[in-house]
Amino acid sequence: xxxxxxxxxxxxxxxxxxxxxxxxxxxxxxxxxxxxxxxxxxxxxxxxxxxxxxxxxxxxxxxxxxxxxxxxxxxxxxxxxxxxxxxxxxxxxxxxxxxxxxxxxxxxxxxxxxxxxxxxxxxxxxxxxxxxxxxxxxxxxxxxxxxxxxxxxxxxxxxxxxxxxxxxxxxxxxxxxxxxxxxxxxxxxxxxxxxxxxxxxxxxxxxxxxxxxxxxxxxxxxxxxxxxxxxxxxxxxxxxxxxxxxxxxxxxxxxxxxxxxxxxxxxxxxxxxxxxxxxxxxxxxxxxxxxxxxxxx
Numbered sequence: 001x002x003x004x005x006x007x008x009x010x011x012x013x014x015x016x017x018x019x020x021x022x023x024x025x026x027x028x029x030x031x032x033x034x035x036x037x038x039x040x041x042x043x044x045x046x047x048x049x050x051x052x053x054x055x056x057x058x059x060x061x062x063x064x065x066x067x068x069x070x071x072x073x074x075x076x077x078x079x080x081x082x083x084x085x086x087x088x089x090x091x092x093x094x095x096x097x098x099x100x101x102x103x104x105x106x107x108x109x110x111x112x113x114x115x116x117x118x119x120x121x122x123x124x125x126x127x128x129x130x131x132x133x134x135x136x137x138x139x140x141x142x143x144x145x146x147x148x149x150x151x152x153x154x155x156x157x158x159x160x161x162x163x164x165x166x167x168x169x170x171x172x173x174x175x176x177x178x179x180x181x182x183x184x185x186x187x188x189x190x191x192x193x194x195x196x197x198x199x200x201x202x203x204x205x206x207x208x209x210x211x212x213x214x215x216x217x218x219x220x221x222x223x224x225x226x227x228x229x230x231x232x233x234x235x236x237x238x239x240x241x242x243x244x245x246x247x248x249x250x251x252x253x254x255x256x257x258x259x260x261x262x263x264x265x266x267x268x269x270x271x272x273x274x275x276x277x278x279x280x281x282x283x284x285x286x287x288x289x290x291x292x293x294x295x296x297x
């Protein structure tokens with residue numbers, strides 16, 4: 001009886017070992033998400049900020065406002081300068097009208113002198129003086145008209161400045177860029193912020209990417225779009241599993257990250273890959289996971 005047990009026990013252990021090897025994961029990694037850091041696009045005091053960690057926000061929702069009083073004042077001042085410059089066109093038009101009237105009067109004198117010259121009552125010098133006056137008036141009109149281009153350029157510059165200020169005022173309104181969950185909040189209302197300073201971080205957690213590393217020998221067995229089994233901790237002794245799809249495979253080899261496996265395995269060259277997994281709320285960023293290649297159907 002003992003001899004029979006002696007023969008059967010090693011066979012049982014051998015079968016268990018084979019099953020264990022078949023169930024061994026093909027790659028390990030950690031879950032990650034595409035995190036978006038929303039930063040201030042202008043300087044000023046945060047007047048309003050409705051963002052809380054763990055809150056789910058829709059995209060294009062107004063979540064905060066930065067003080068725009070200084071920008072409003074600069075816009076008002078620039079607008080006044082623009083209107084003042086534009087009004088100078090009326091002054092130029094009035095000057096041209098006066099010059100044109102002077103020109104008309106001189107032409108009347110010219111006609112009179114021409115008649116007098118036929119009767120010998122006027123000299124050539126008088127006619128030359130009248131022609132010189134007409135030439136001078138034409139040059140004065142041209143000079144005044146040339147100022148229109150300068151005024152138009154100034155008005156265009158003011159318009160661009162107003163557009164820039166409007167853009168800054170728009171940037172002072174903080175719009176949430178994507179639908180997702182707020183991960184970290186960096187600022188509070190009534191704080192003074194500056195351009196580029198982070199306000200909060202958000203990510204879409206409806207699906208996560210498991211970044212795993214495969215060896216060169218495994219590359220022929222993995223491809224983009226391939227379905228794989230994803231496993232992650234359910235409790236201390238058991239795992240949960242879900243179906244995932246390979247979305248990216250690196251073209252460049254790298255040394256295995258230190259967080260993966262043993263020291264001997266860390267010196268091996270591997271290729272990073274991402275597996276997209278739907279998240280029912282149990283998956284967290286940074287959680288470890290593993291994949292098992294599914295048998296081809």
